Amino acid sequence: MTLELVCPAGTLPALRAAVDNGADSVYIGFRGATNARNFPGLNFDASEAAAGVAYAHERGARVFVALNIYPSPATWETATDTIDRAARLGVDALILADPGLMRFAADRYPNLRLHLSVQSSATNWRAIEFYRQEFGVQRAVLPRVLSATQVARLIKRTSVEIEVFGFGSLCVMAEGRCALSSFATGHSPNTQGVCSPAHAVRWEETPAGRQSRLNDILIDRYAPGEAAGYPTLCKGRFRVNDIVFHALEEPTSLNALGVLPTLAASGVKAIKVEGRQRSPDDVGQVTRLLRRALDLCDDAAAEWTPPVEMIGELDALAEGRTHTLGAYHRPWQ
Amino acid sequence: MKLAVGPLLYLWDRGTALDFYAELCDAPVDIVYLGEVVCSKRRVLQKDDWPLVACALEAAGKEVVWSTLALIEAESELATMARIVDGSAGHFEANDMAAVQHGAGSPFVAGPHLNVYNEATLRLMVEHGARRWVAPVELPLTTIATLGKSRPPGLEIEVFAYGRLPLAFSARCFTARSQNRPKDDCGFICREYPDGITLYSREDQPFLTLNGIQTQSAAVQNLWSHVDELRAAGVDILRLSPQSQDFAAVIRAFRDATDATGATTPFPESALPGGYCDGYLRGEAGIDRAV
Known part of the structure; x- marks a missing residue:
């Protein structure tokens, strides 16, 4: 077939x-x-x-x-x-x-x-x-x-x-059942057709490394030389029970x-x-x-x-x- | 305005859950949603407990509604949903179109996880038997008000007014994953987190909450100070989502606000990291909070 x-x-x-x-x-x-x-x-x-x-x-x-x-x-x-x-x-x-x-x-x-x-x-x-x-x-x-x-x-x-x-x-979340983006930025796939929209993204170079933010929320921080990806919020690194990792999904x-x-x-x-x-x-x-x-x-x-x-x-x-x-x-x- | 207690979104010990519902019998709420929305593996109560809990609540004058699973994948989950719908005598909350389809026109509550964003979809749900609509959490109040104005006669509108916001569902269990456990051998580790596990940014900002396959906000959405706006927008019912601490005080404060008793009990500070938020109400980021 x-x-x-x-x-x-x-x-x-x-x-x-x-x-x-x-x-x-x-x-x-x-x-x-x-x-x-x-x-x-x-x-x-x-x-x-x-x-x-x-x-x-x-x-x-x-x-x-x-x-x-x-x-x-x-x-x-x-x-x-x-x-x-x-x-x-x-x-x-x-x-x-x-x-x-x-x-x-x-x-x-x-x-x-x-x-x-x-x-x-x-x-x-x-x-x-x-x-x-x-x-x-x-x-x-x-x-x-x-x-x-x-x-x-x-x-x-x-x-x-x-x-x-x-x-x-x-998408690690069931599509159409995810409001993470609107929670963080006000814009979601369901309402505006966007996830983690570009207008809410900010990149920063800091002594701690390159950082990506979404509406000011820190989504990820990269060590020197580490490849940085678009800050889709479910693919960031976060702290859960004192461990920092890709807590929802890997990029x-x-x-x-x-x-x-x-x-x-x-x-x-x-x-x-x-x-x-x-x-x-x-x-x-x-x-x-x-x-x-x-x-x-x-x-x-x-x-x-x-x-x-x-x-x-x-x-x-x-x-x-x-x-x-x-x-x-x-x-x- | 009526007050509703939403379905328990966490895995609590049986004794704790039974105590919680026993106390609700005497609490000034009108509606109580029972049953499991998040994880088909969880058994908060034993099978025979649920009817007894429902009877006690009904004897105390509460309307009982049976909530159903939001993310239905397996045949066993469809069968559970069907059993609940068939046994509910029209008092079920549909959180997936499968439940609407199975209900075949019997009365139901269109739950917050059905994507009802406009008049045409709301009308369709009413044609299928919806007698109440719980708005999706990301809908701004202006949209709810517009839909409220043109609503079919008799339809009640309910809004998620208090609790960590249910934001997303996945096939994966993030609680099990955070402890390096496979989903099928999770050991019901979520039982140790009666309000979920708070996820922080690397700057220690409380951001989200892991609750099994569900992701919630870390901040508690609290619309207590907006009760008058909600009423003016045509909202009939405020949903308070169970949490492990201070819930009786939360109910009391909302009752005072909806009854406009003039009581000036200060609202309890949030016992959970993340404080309060209310941004969705204004069409802003849900995490925002009006000052």
Whole structure:
């Protein structure tokens, strides 16, 4: 069974890079606070999106639009306008998190595919069933908290297609269930589409070392020569019971290549790559590597293990330059 | 305004928990949420204890609501949720859409972990039987007020008014991890931390609290001085989240404020590191505190 490769694009060049390197589908967001990668300089305006859809469709690839924040009454109209815009562009699916928006989209555009965003936090078949019954959701992206065994069991109980993360930065918290960023900065993935936003970050050089702060809260301090990462707050070093360590999560990336045959055999439909914030070059490289992995895995089936050099190349593109199977395989269980 | 005691978010000794609920029978609160929201492995009380606790509270005139798990992954967790929903006679709190789906239209409380951020979603929950909505902790009061104005008739609004804020859930148990224990062999180490483990920045700022798979704020959100604003925004119920110390005094202070008795009992200083916070109310960082 061939897995569909779903790749990120924060810009038109990134979309082209993903399509050219073998993505089956590309997901994009519109500019503004309507999607979970609301970063400066990122995302599409209407004409870029139209060009992106045309480019992808001409080459047999699909385009999904992510609108995965939970709009407030104040941002509701912007969100529904975005849905209208996406529908007019002829995109292949909407990736939504908010049930109210799903109601709007299902009523107004009954023929437009709905995908349940990872931000919906649907971690069991019953929750997915709720969205299927209500809105005819056709695919669900699973939060990065389930083990490979749990993914397989869930698939047995649902008729909805399942997409899982295969590569990219890792949320250790169940997506859509994390208010750590708004607690520290006032801005969260659910409300503004950002986590640990850049405007709240401050770097300092001190005698104790380089320090990163988020809204003045010290997230990490680096020894001279130590590689410093973006201060995503769950990946900082904190003190718990007099020990200083990465108390929530290490700065590491998800790489699910080691469990690809298991995921494929369990009936997973699509593998998603995180990272609309990545450069076109990075998107192209990651897509190329994942495409090769999926093709090789498809040929070799159950015996497949990812080639060492492929893992190395992906690590070089990964947060923290190191990887984990995350919740798929739980050494900490 | 009514006062509610939220579900116990920590693992307390059985005796301590039984004493806590026995005392609540005489406390000036209207609603008590029972059951486990955080960890499916925890057994705060034995199976036969819960109905007795509920009976005693109901005999004392309290409304009892059965809370359900927020992060449901395993079939066993779905089965537990289903059992609670089926046995609750419409008095359950849904914290995952699975519970809404299973409830199939019977009345329920839409808990703080369902992501209800706008009118359309709130209306959808009401269509499915929601008779009360507990706002997500990060919603500013202006949004709650807007949703309150257009709320369907009969819907009550509840706000998390006191306690360490439940901020995030993970598959990982951070309490076990902090002691280098695997999750499946955790030894219920969280029992030793009746208010969770405070996580400090390297500058000793109390920042977060580790509570099993849940991450909370270190600071206690305390909306006691905002009771009038909350009332004006259409909030019907204030949720007080159980803590191990001074809880009776907290209830008393909130009751005085909601009843506007004119009593000027000073609010007890927080016994937990991190002090108080109330920033979410104004749409600011939750950790902020109005001076």
